[in-house]
Amino acid sequence: MIPEIEELYQEVILDHSRRPRNFGELPDAAVLVHGDNPACGDEINLAVKFDTSGGLQDIKFTGRGCAISQASASLMTMKLKGKSREEVLEMLHAFHDLVTNETNEAPKKLGDLRVMRGVRNFPLRVKCAMLAWRAVEQALEQGVGEAIVSTEPA
Numbered sequence: 001m002i003p004e005i006e007e008l009y010q011e012v013i014l015d016h017s018r019r020p021r022n023f024g025e026l027p028d029a030a031v032l033v034h035g036d037n038p039a040c041g042d043e044i045n046l047a048v049k050f051d052t053s054g055g056l057q058d059i060k061f062t063g064r065g066c067a068i069s070q071a072s073a074s075l076m077t078m079k080l081k082g083k084s085r086e087e088v089l090e091m092l093h094a095f096h097d098l099v100t101n102e103t104n105e106a107p108k109k110l111g112d113l114r115v116m117r118g119v120r121n122f123p124l125r126v127k128c129a130m131l132a133w134r135a136v137e138q139a140l141e142q143g144v145g146e147a148i149v150s151t152e153p154a
């Protein structure tokens, strides 16, 4: 990849880690998921509210950790807010492929999330990038209440 592009990607990641979007509490959330990435010390609290057909009506997070983990969460919430359950799962799989599969092209539908493709070269960073997505996956599975997820096996 040409260096100018890499630099632009860095800027997007830094911007989102410094000024995360959809950051804060969601008082009427249906499900709260605490995500933990012990390998790096990243933490995220994801709050999700569903619409009547199970789509993501609203999604917010708080957290702390490295720039990759927080920027990935910020970009993710922007992308998933208002999406149907099917679209969320589709995006989840596309993002997972993006950060793990070196032969894959970056699908257009991922938009700004494509800046995360660089982490595929750094296995530990993949966990940072996936943390928020593990949390949203758990939120969909659980649907209501509170849950905990970790990037490490229990």
Ligand code: ZN
Binding pocket: 037, 040, 041, 042, 065, 066, 067, 068, 069, 128
């Ligand atoms: Zn991290």
